[in-house]
Amino acid sequence: MKILVTAKRVEDAESKIRVNPQGTGIVPEGLKYKINPFDEIAVEEGLRLVAKHGGEVVVVSIGGKEVQEQLRHALAMGAHKAVWVNHAGALDQLAIAALLAKVVEAEKPDLAILGKQSIDDDQNQVGQYLAEFLGWGQATFASKVESLESDAEKGKHPGVMLSADGKAVVVVREVDNGLATVECQMPAVVTTDLRLNLPRYASLPGIMKAKSKPIQELTPAGLGVDVTPKVVIQKMVPPPARKAGIKVPDVATLVDKLKNEAKVV
Amino acid sequence: MPVVLIVAEQQPDGNLRKATLNALTAGKQLAERTGAELHVAVLAKDASGLAAELKGHGAKVVHAASSPVFEHYLAETFAPAVAELAQSLGATFVGGASTAMGKDLLPRVAARLKAAMATDVLGFEGSGADVVYARPMWAGNVVAHVKLTTPVQVFTVRPTEFPAAPTGGAEAEVRPFTPKTEPVKTRFIDFKEVKSARPQLTEASVVVAGGRGTKGDFKEIEALADVLGAAVGASRAVCDAGWVPNDLQVGQTGKVVAPKLYIAAGISGAIQHLAGMKGSKTIVAINKDPEAPIFQVADYGLVADLFKVLPELRQALQSK
Numbered sequence: 001m002k003i004l005v006t007a008k009r010v011e012d013a014e015s016k017i018r019v020n021p022q023g024t025g026i027v028p029e030g031l032k033y034k035i036n037p038f039d040e041i042a043v044e045e046g047l048r049l050v051a052k053h054g055g056e057v058v059v060v061s062i063g064g065k066e067v068q069e070q071l072r073h074a075l076a077m078g079a080h081k082a083v084w085v086n087h088a089g090a091l092d093q094l095a096i097a098a099l100l101a102k103v104v105e106a107e108k109p110d111l112a113i114l115g116k117q118s119i120d121d122d123q124n125q126v127g128q129y130l131a132e133f134l135g136w137g138q139a140t141f142a143s144k145v146e147s148l149e150s151d152a153e154k155g156k157h158p159g160v161m162l163s164a165d166g167k168a169v170v171v172v173r174e175v176d177n178g179l180a181t182v183e184c185q186m187p188a189v190v191t192t193d194l195r196l197n198l199p200r201y202a203s204l205p206g207i208m209k210a211k212s213k214p215i216q217e218l219t220p221a222g223l224g225v226d227v228t229p230k231v232v233i234q235k236m237v238p239p240p241a242r243k244a245g246i247k248v249p250d251v252a253t254l255v256d257k258l259k260n261e262a263k264v265v
Numbered sequence: 266m267p268v269v270l271i272v273a274e275q276q277p278d279g280n281l282r283k284a285t286l287n288a289l290t291a292g293k294q295l296a297e298r299t300g301a302e303l304h305v306a307v308l309a310k311d312a313s314g315l316a317a318e319l320k321g322h323g324a325k326v327v328h329a330a331s332s333p334v335f336e337h338y339l340a341e342t343f344a345p346a347v348a349e350l351a352q353s354l355g356a357t358f359v360g361g362a363s364t365a366m367g368k369d370l371l372p373r374v375a376a377r378l379k380a381a382m383a384t385d386v387l388g389f390e391g392s393g394a395d396v397v398y399a400r401p402m403w404a405g406n407v408v409a410h411v412k413l414t415t416p417v418q419v420f421t422v423r424p425t426e427f428p429a430a431p432t433g434g435a436e437a438e439v440r441p442f443t444p445k446t447e448p449v450k451t452r453f454i455d456f457k458e459v460k461s462a463r464p465q466l467t468e469a470s471v472v473v474a475g476g477r478g479t480k481g482d483f484k485e486i487e488a489l490a491d492v493l494g495a496a497v498g499a500s501r502a503v504c505d506a507g508w509v510p511n512d513l514q515v516g517q518t519g520k521v522v523a524p525k526l527y528i529a530a531g532i533s534g535a536i537q538h539l540a541g542m543k544g545s546k547t548i549v550a551i552n553k554d555p556e557a558p559i560f561q562v563a564d565y566g567l568v569a570d571l572f573k574v575l576p577e578l579r580q581a582l583q584s585k
């Protein structure tokens with residue numbers, strides 16, 4: 001099977017993110033960039049499915065030339081080829097999904113696996129837009145029944161399974177109040193939640209091999225997609241600050257404060 | 266008259282999800298800013314009960330679609346129906362709560378309506394065509410003010426930022442609607458509900474949450490929660506380990522809660538966790554590491570071993 005996965009470049013989850021004084025963006029100093037954590041899980045899931053059922057994993061990233069780093073990372077994990085849509089400016093989820101739809105039309109994968117959300121924009125939209133644009137089924141927030149520290153996880157079985165006839169994917173979705181299982185005929189869009197798998201580390205041979213794997217370059221103009229943002233950020237502000245609290249020496253003081261100061265118990 | 270259409274949500278147990286009422290308040294605010302009328306849509310196997318319940322919460326019209334197709338929620342069946350209704354009403358704003366369903370459904374509705382979308386809206390500014398949405402980015406480290414420039418605008422709201430729409434005032438008209446149905450490519454198989462006798466995490470006024478520091482032993486967390494009538498929450502580390510159900514995760518990618526009291530025990534306070542509980546009124550942190558970042562947001566910090574102090578705290582509160 002052919003699986004398309006995405007690899008957005010985002011600030012490392014450990015980075016300290018602060019709004020710049022002009023309110024036009026974030027302070028760039030000291031930031032490190034990585035593949036979006038959910039997308040790393042998508043790459044991993046693609047690789048596991050292909051290990052089980054055969055086929056190839058194509059990784060796509062949209063952004064300026066620096067996103068090639070994230071594509072190389074996915075290639076080093078084991079993805080077979082990469083597609084880079086070169087666009088340096090602002091992009092919203094509508095544009096990303098429209099571009100991905102074009103790449104999907106060209107690549108014709110059986111499955112597109114995306115992250116459920118990017119940890120910079122936190123929009124949680126692209127997979128759903130993409131599924132609708134393509135007229136495909138969607139299974140968002142793909143998770144696993146067993147914990148990530150279970151033996152099954154250690155055995156690296158995919159959490160996304162194929163149906164008995166191999167024509168559909170069966171996905172356990174993490175939703176409010178529990179887990180919902182759905183079956184989507186392929187081709188389909190799946191988006192990953194955190195508990196789908198633990199991504200592998202790229203091995204040294206993997207990193208070496210990635211250097212010679214192909215990265216195909218495309219552009220929005222070449223794909224015929226107008227990427228003028230429809231989600232326009234006018235300004236950014238810091239979130240409301242909490243006033244500094246105090247440390248209490250013991251449980252008795254804590255209970256007293258909760259009763260008489262905060263009046264919450 | 267322009268219309269703000271809010272999509273209601275039925276829980277698997279058949280009841281209205283409370284977050285719908287918070288979304289209705291957001292819808293009302295938006296309707297006031299844009300001179301629009303507030304409508305609400307409910308889709309279910311039998312929508313009549315929920316429609317009757319929704320009638321008294323401030324909307325002008327409740328649109329109710331009853332069909333076996335809507336027995337189990339699927340984006341593929343709900344999105345075309347909501348989009349069709351929005352188009353027939355000429356709705357310029359379509360929204361809902363940012364629950365798992367809202368986050369799955371509304372982007373697909375937006376795609377059908379060629380609309381741009383804002384997720385997890387915290388509040389609105391401006392009026393008329395210049396409405397601006399405030400929404401979190403980077404795990405809530407940034408609040409962005411965004412404009413959507415498409416003719417139809419779609420959004421989900423963070424329920425903790427809007428009070429529940431009260432009852433009272435004029436009763437809404439209930440209008441049945443029968444959307445066209447198309448064959449879909451997705452089939453519902455089953456739903457495994459996490460049942461708990463405790464209040465729901467997103468609705469509780471007190472939350473007691475445990476982290477990796479519990480080493481998976483939630484007995485004292487649960488016992489304290491029971492004394493306080495509280496919900497139990499957890500950090501990602503705890504859910505990943507399979508110690509508690511995933512549904513209890515609080516944070517950027519879990520539930521966002523804002524109870525009057527949040528007690529965090531054995532949780533370090535990573536930004537992704539803070540993103541889900543920083544809005545709580547009073548925060549108590551119990552951690553044996555005095556440098557743990559959780560203390561930076563805690564009103565009351567106790568540097569201690571949770572296994573020692575949680576039983577003490579429970580006993581002190583029990584005998585109050």
Ligand SMILES: Cc1cc2nc3c(=O)[nH]c(=O)nc-3n(C[C@H](O)[C@H](O)[C@H](O)COP(=O)(O)OP(=O)(O)OC[C@H]3O[C@@H](n4cnc5c(N)ncnc54)[C@H](O)[C@@H]3O)c2cc1C
Binds near residue numbers: 500514515
């Ligand atoms: C994309 C992404 C999304 C994420 N989303 C979320 C999310 O939604 N929610 C979330 O919670 N996390 C999330 N995380 C994970 C987050 O970064 C942290 O890894 C996680 O919150 C840590 O959980 P913890 O505080 O329980 O564990 P740790 O960070 O390991 O902290 C354990 C704490 O317990 C204390 N402790 C140990 N023993 C005791 C004792 N006996 N008594 C008292 N204290 C003790 C320690 O001092 C320590 O501070 C996300 C991460 C990423 C990358």
Ligand SMILES: Nc1ncnc2c1ncn2[C@@H]1O[C@H](COP(=O)(O)O)[C@@H](O)[C@H]1O
Binds near residue numbers: 039061062118
């Ligand atoms: N620039 C991008 N390049 C590749 N994939 C992307 C890009 N932006 C978003 N995505 C994908 O869409 C998912 C959801 O993103 P979002 O809707 O922005 O939260 C991400 O996890 C990625 O898989």
